[in-house]
Amino acid sequence: MIDFEPTPEQKKAIKVAREFAEEQLRPVGRYYDEQEHENPQELIEKMWEKRQEDTLALGLDVTAALRIEELCWGDAGLFLCIPGPGLGGAAIFASGTKEQLTRFLGHFNEGGPKWGAMAMTEPACGSDTSAIATTAVRDGDEWVLNGEKIFVTWGKRAAENDESLVVVWATVDKSAGRAGMKSFVVPAGTPGMRVEKLEKKLGIRASDTATVIFDNCRIPFDNILGNPEVKKLDKSQTKGFKGAMATFDATRPIVAAMAIGVGRAALDFVEEALKNEGIKIRYGTPRQKLTALERDVMEMEAHYKAAKLLTLRALWMMSQFQPNNLESSMAKAKAGLAVTKITQKAVEIMGPLGYSRKHLLEKWMRDGKINDIFEGTGQINMLVTARRVLNYSRDQLK
Amino acid sequence: MISFSPTEEQQMIASMVKEFASDEMRKIYRECDESGEIPDSIIDTAWKMGLISSNIPEDYGGFGGEHSAITASMIVEELAWGDLSMTIHILCPALFSYPILEMGTETQRKKYLPLVCAEKYTAATAALIEPHFGFDPCSLLTSARPDGNEYVINGEKCYVPLAAEADFLLVYAAENGSSQGFIIEKGTKGLEISEREKNMGIKALPTYELSLKNCRVPKENRLGGPKGCDFNRIMNCSRVALSAMAVGVAKAAFEYSRDYAKERIAFGEPIASRQVIAFMLAEIAIEIDATRLMTWEAAWKLDRKEEATKEASLVKAYSDDMAIMVTDRAVQILGGHGYVREHPVELWLRNARGFPTFDGMAMV
Structure with a gap:
């Protein structure tokens, strides 16, 4: 039955996340934006504690999306510091064996804070993930990894904190194209894996975005996720690549949920300011009688709602074990664009208050933009959506 | 619990209506647009599905089903996919009877509701x-x-x-x-x-x-x-119904232009294999889905008898814009062929342009 009412547990999760956002994230958001790369150690410990209590656990479901909206309403950069299996975990979930799930994630919640990163992008390949150049060569009971990964979210934390991990995508056979593409789990501190630099960014500055170098980095043979075989003849055997894409089906709506949170923050800011000025948004009034300002705010609200509902649908489908490749991409494309439009419009509406670093609004505009880029740019998500609605292959629609 | 799954009953009704739209409405909609007339036979056939009377309690001559705005939204979308003129015609008695059903006095209900439960269509x-x-x-x-x-x-x-x-x-x-x-x-x-x-x-x-x-x-x-009546709620019921209609019209235009783009060859390949066309279709698909979900959410609020002005007016404005964007692009994708009356997209563009004007012409 169609229903939009969160369960009592979900309502509680929303409330707890909102409180955490208000009390812990909002007050320090500006500081860590200005002090880029400073580690919010105290906050991370608090977040880890909450996570272990399960009040900040972030799965890949509707509840997670509802929580993430609230947390990113608080601060998207600091949200990305929350310890947990993250995108690395999502990759392991998508293509690991049961044994690997236990080995890599079974004890993840114990001990000190840890992170799971996913290293995909390279200097010469971004959206074209099948063109990666990092290699994995088998040497007896080990794989030897060589290559350079950039824009690794949580890269530094995952590569350097005890018991954290980085899932790295590499090719075992360049000539096999996508079929040769596999993912490998590299535990933090593995010799040969090092963080070379941290990016200075437009927004989400509290989040570490790292360049990770693999220089004869050796990992056990059974750290490969999925089937180690390369089946060149059968074109359909591109499980490694498909694993990467299946990960995106799960993570794209999560990124969309982040976008929605930032968009909500900007909308709340604008609406609060208008309220203080005695300006009411008159829902239900004919459009030709509305002010331009009212029309702007209503349009922002509508984009927010559209993005949110598409996101919840994509995650709901996943929880029903329905294929959601199309719906995930739709949600991500819409949410990335929505947050960009909403925050940019909000800065415009608020004028000097919007542009000033005295308020958080300008920061949200910078933070929000990332959601139209990472986990597949808006354009890549449009491309995936287009292929699905046209029933076209990669060759038919490039 | 948040869920996007229609009930089995809703799926059944929607597919019955879809079949009617496809087998009956789609056969004659162009002819009707040109002549300005809808044959009684199609209205009578639609009437026999009991789309309105099924929501009216047995005491007043109906079938006593639950009157649900969500179910109505689904029905309306399918009908509007078939043809908008016929949809408004078929559902016109609801403009009169739903407000009476929800807000009328007992005398008004007794007197007027049986009319819309009659065997023959009564305007x-x-x-x-x-x-x-x-x-x-x-x-x-x-x-x-x-x-x-x-x-x-x-x-x-x-x-x-x-x-x-x-x-x-x-x-x-x-x-x-x-x-x-x-x-x-x-x-x-x-x-x-x-x-x-x-x-x-x-x-x-x-x-x-x-x-x-x-x-x-x-x-x-x-x-x-x-x-008196809760006029605000009547308006919200109308907004939801029109939004669902906009989704139906847009879906028709989307499907037609998508299929055309896959068949139409230019420079040696289907125009759909060019991103400039493919991305238009992708955006259309996204906006149609988003609007449908927003429509359902507003309808859900109506079904819970909650204040829904914000949701209903947001989706109404959004669907007005969406429908014109989609139908305009459908014409654009067909190019010159979209402009001639041999194809239906120009008709859908003309119909979609009316949504901002159609206040109160539909009701869930």
Whole structure:
């Protein structure tokens, strides 16, 4: 039955996340934006504690999306510091064996804070993930990894904190194209894996975005996720690549949920300011009688709602074990664009208050933009959506 | 619990309506648009599905099903996918009967609801829109003034579907500044129905201007009696219905232009294999889905009897824009072929352009 009412547990999760956002994230958001790369150690410990209590656990479901909206309403950069299996975990979930799930994630919640990163992008390949150049060569009971990964979210934390991990995508056979593409789990501190630099960014500055170098980095043979075989003849055997894409089906709506949170923050800011000025948004009034300002705010609200509902649908489908490749991409494309439009419009509406670093609004505009880029740019998500609605292959629609 | 899955019953009804839309409406919609007439036979066939009477309690002659805005949204979407003129025609009696069902007095329900449960289609309608710039449903120029045991109604209305055919009209008028409904029977002195209107779209649907000159109706004909009606809710029901219709029209245009783009060869390959076309279609698909979900959410609020003005008016404005964006692009994708009447997309563009105007012409 169609229903939009969160369960009592979900309502509680929303409330707890909102409180955490208000009390812990909002007050320090500006500081860590200005002090880029400073580690919010105290906050991370608090977040880890909450996570272990399960009040900040972030799965890949509707509840997670509802929580993430609230947390990113608080601060998207600091949200990305929350310890947990993250995108690395999502990759392991998508293509690991049961044994690997236990080995890599079974004890993840114990001990000190840890992170799971996913290293995909390279200097010469971004959206074209099948063109990666990092290699994995088998040497007896080990794989030897060589290559350079950039824009690794949580890269530094995952590569350097005890018991954290980085899932790295590499090719075992360049000539096999996508079929040769596999993912490998590299535990933090593995010799040969090092963080070379941290990016200075437009927004989400509290989040570490790292360049990770693999220089004869050796990992056990059974750290490969999925089937180690390369089946060149059968074109359909591109499980490694498909694993990467299946990960995106799960993570794209999560990124969309982040976008929605930032968009909500900007909308709340604008609406609060208008309220203080005695300006009411008159829902239900004919459009030709509305002010331009009212029309702007209503349009922002509508984009927010559209993005949110598409996101919840994509995650709901996943929880029903329905294929959601199309719906995930739709949600991500819409949410990335929505947050960009909403925050940019909000800065415009608020004028000097919007542009000033005295308020958080300008920061949200910078933070929000990332959601139209990472986990597949808006354009890549449009491309995936287009292929699905046209029933076209990669060759038919490039 | 948040869920996007229609019930089995909803799926069944939707697929029955879809079949009707596909097998019946889609066969003749162009002819109807050109001639301005809808054959009685198709209206009668639709009537037999009991789309309105199934929501009316058995006491009033209906089948006693639960009246759900979500279910109605699904039905409306499928019908509008078939043809918008016919949809408004088929569902026109609901404009009269749903407000009475929800807000009418017991006497009004007993008297009028059985009419829409009759075996044969019986036209009944509602008059809301007024022929002037700046029309606002919440501040109507048509007025209702109490005078003894009667109301005296004065004003002008337009876009009243089936006004000439209907035996009963629900006319909305301002009474002390608030919009209220008044049941007026055909032949009431002072009620004059003008020539049929000529519109850009929904050409197969007869709509009329009408004027009310010192039109007297008994006091008991005020919708809801002394309590009156919840006009805001009526407007929200209309917004949701029109949004669902916009989704249906847009879906029709999307499917047609998508299929065309896959068949049309230019520079040696289907135009759909170019991103400039493919991305238009992707955006269309996203916006249609988003609008449908927003429609369902607003309908869900209505079903829970919650205040839904924000949701309903947001989705209404969003769907107005979406429908015109989608149908315009459909014409654009077909290029010159989209402009000629051999293809349906120009018809859908004309129909979609009307949504911002159609307040009160549909009801869930």
